[in-house]
Amino acid sequence: MTTVNLDSDYWNNRYIENNTGWDIGYANPIHIDYVLDNIEKSARILIPGAGNGYEVSKLWNYGYSNVFAIDLSLEAKERFLSQNPKFPADQYLIGDFFELNQKFDLILEQTFFCAIKRNLRSQYADKIHRMLNTNGKLFGVLFSIEFQGGPPFGGDTEEYNRLFHSKFSIVKLEKSYQSIRSRQDKELIIELMKK
Numbered sequence: 001m002t003t004v005n006l007d008s009d010y011w012n013n014r015y016i017e018n019n020t021g022w023d024i025g026y027a028n029p030i031h032i033d034y035v036l037d038n039i040e041k042s043a044r045i046l047i048p049g050a051g052n053g054y055e056v057s058k059l060w061n062y063g064y065s066n067v068f069a070i071d072l073s074l075e076a077k078e079r080f081l082s083q084n085p086k087f088p089a090d091q092y093l094i095g096d097f098f099e100l101n102q103k104f105d106l107i108l109e110q111t112f113f114c115a116i117k118r119n120l121r122s123q124y125a126d127k128i129h130r131m132l133n134t135n136g137k138l139f140g141v142l143f144s145i146e147f148q149g150g151p152p153f154g155g156d157t158e159e160y161n162r163l164f165h166s167k168f169s170i171v172k173l174e175k176s177y178q179s180i181r182s183r184q185d186k187e188l189i190i191e192l193m194k195k
């Protein structure tokens with residue numbers, strides 16, 4: 001079990017030290033294709049733990065003007081804004097996801113769930129449920145394997161079913177065939193609809 005305090009200093013330093021092995025360097029096409037195919041341009045979209053925010057800028061550039069990011073790391077936000085100077089700075093929120101009180105139509109999951117401690121997982125499910133509007137959805141990828149230590153913290157289908165089934169209709173929870181090479185056979189695609 002990790003004893004590291006996963007607070008804003010921890011995450012901010014990971015960016016300052018360029019110790020960001022999770023960062024794939026571009027917008028994950030799994031998320032972008034899903035949004036382009038399924039989501040209206042006016043939708044309120046949140047990407048929690050957005051980091052360098054590649055999906056955020058990609059969607060904004062596609063005309064999703066109500067796309068928001070939240071992250072604990074100011075360094076990540078500053079890097080994002082330096083790459084995307086025209087993005088409205090107040091749509092990249094700095095703070096704790098668990099304390100955000102806003103509503104969204106869609107929440108995109110990309111290596112945020114695996115970055116929070118396991119004992120926060122049921123709070124994550126509750127929080128996502130509270131933040132979604134009626135018929136709102138969570139879509140994204142989750143790891144299907146376990147890791148030594150963490151973050152990242154892994155999991156499996158059984159655990160995710162247990163965690164989400166009472167509050168969400170599980171539209172999809174299945175092996176991803178579109179993962180980047182280093183995550184092939186290690187990811188599940190998840191799509192949940194708020195009950």
Ligand SMILES: C[S@@+](CC[C@H](N)C(=O)[O-])C[C@H]1O[C@@H](n2cnc3c(N)ncnc32)[C@H](O)[C@@H]1O
Pocket residue numbers: 011012022023024048049050051052053070071072073076095096097098110111112115116
């Ligand atoms: C593993 S990184 C993933 C970053 C990004 N999603 C990506 O794929 O490159 C996890 C991110 O979550 C942020 N984070 C961790 N706990 C958080 C919390 N409670 N609220 C908001 N952001 C958080 C970290 O600062 C970090 O940027």
